[in-house]
Amino acid sequence: MTSLNDEFVIEASGIHKSFGELQILKGISLQVRRGEVVVLIGASGSGKTTFIRCINLLEDIQAGRIRVNGQAMGYRERPDGSLVRDTERNIARQRRDIGMVFQRFNLFPHMTALENIIEAPIQVLGVSRAAALEDARRLLGRVGLTDKADHYPAQLSGGQQQRVAIARALAMKPQAMLFDEPTSALDPETVGEVLQVMKELAEEGMTMVVVTHEMGFAREVADRVVVLDQGELIEQGPPEQIFSQPQHPRTRAFLSRVL
Amino acid sequence: MDFNWDIFWQYLLQPSDVYLYGLWLTCVISVSAMVLGCALGLAAALMRLSTNPLLQYPVRFYVWLMRGTPLLVQIVFLYTALAAGGIFRFEDIDLGWFILPGNIQAAIIALGLNEGAYMAEIIRAGIGAVDKGQYEASRSLGMTFGKLMRRIVLPQAFRVIVPPIGNEFNVMLKNTTLVSVIGVQELLLSTQMVTSATFRVFELYLVVAIYFLLLTTLWGFFQRWLEVRFSQSAPPASSRMFGRQAMKLLRGR
């Protein structure tokens, strides 16, 4: 019953991205199956952040195509096959399907944890306040922060803020979640609680693309590890393979530095 | 020294209707012009943030023009010069229960237009002080520009904008005296009218100065209350999010 479009939640092909003259992504293709957890690793500056921001159209791309749930992101296809940039409204609609968790949390500082979570469901999806609140409380419970509902972000630790941010993204009931180094701005003692939430999310079948330097997490949770280097995808495979028998010399060089 | 205490106390404590009318007009014009200025300033700030030059350049021109010419000249230009040139004349408008004179309309519009240019810069700086990550988080949640501005960015910008807006209103209260030149009978012109009848210039100008001090002081109390209120409803640390330097920059005028 699963068509091709159903099988892949995210399909990115031939993504090219430059900042001015500087080419950052040199034709990256990545397909992510429903329920799959893909971990992106690579040296600093290799383009990991840029790539997942492109999936979400937070960056314009110069060439390539992105499909989410079989739907072209950011571009409409004319009957003749040519692409036109989509309207802001449509792009906003497409972004609902992809949750994003940022390195620096980016919670709304003028709202409590609970308000942060209900904001988009009410404003964007038009969910009733009561339903949004019920859902938000459930999500807060899921990330273990029931008692912090009325705290402002500034009153929460980094790990707690990041868990609220994950709940906020989940409140949109996304098809996939993107994580950009969700633990690298955290104190070491709070890293574990965020990784635990992500692990549970993965076990529940969420489709995830995770940029991280937490190799332990990659090893344990990833279905597939993808290695980026200087804007190119140089190697991918199951974690055991990547970590024990890396094929590409630059993967080996990178892993020898971080492991 | 020629100073008549009786006159002084009389006008200070039992102001005549002319004075009270002037006081009322000063307040009405200030508030109306401020509201107009805020609306114009917000629109201009949003246009100025746009990458579209068709939106950006008219605003730059407007701000340049308003900040580069004296307010007094703008007032006279709008009301007197435009009419003299046969371009536009402010007519009295009959609102049924009262008639809004043309010069008061011109006063509000001139002060509001001028204020809009300053507000545009203040609001722009306030919006600019909001962390870029806030836009990205909002966008990734599927918000459109209007929603993210209204719900996320402006409320955060507002906290930075409130103190300078307070100062702008203080300036506005005092600037209303300028519209006396187009015959709007606010506090200053009321005083002039009374002095020309009584010849008690010293006493009456002292009274008008005290009136303005009273107005601006009352406003100052209200402003402080507003600022406290806004920093209270905010989470503890984030009210300091923009730092002293940014605040100074925003207040500067």
Ligand SMILES: Nc1ncnc2c1ncn2[C@@H]1O[C@H](COP(=O)(O)OP(=O)(O)OP(=O)(O)O)[C@@H](O)[C@H]1O
């Ligand atoms: N807005 C920008 N303008 C110009 N160059 C940029 C911009 N954003 C990123 N870059 C450049 O793009 C390259 C890739 O950056 P990116 O943040 O994607 O790397 P990364 O793999 O996420 O690195 P890290 O592990 O340090 O987070 C870097 O060389 C960076 O300097």
Ligand SMILES: [Mg+2]
């Ligand atoms: Mg990065």
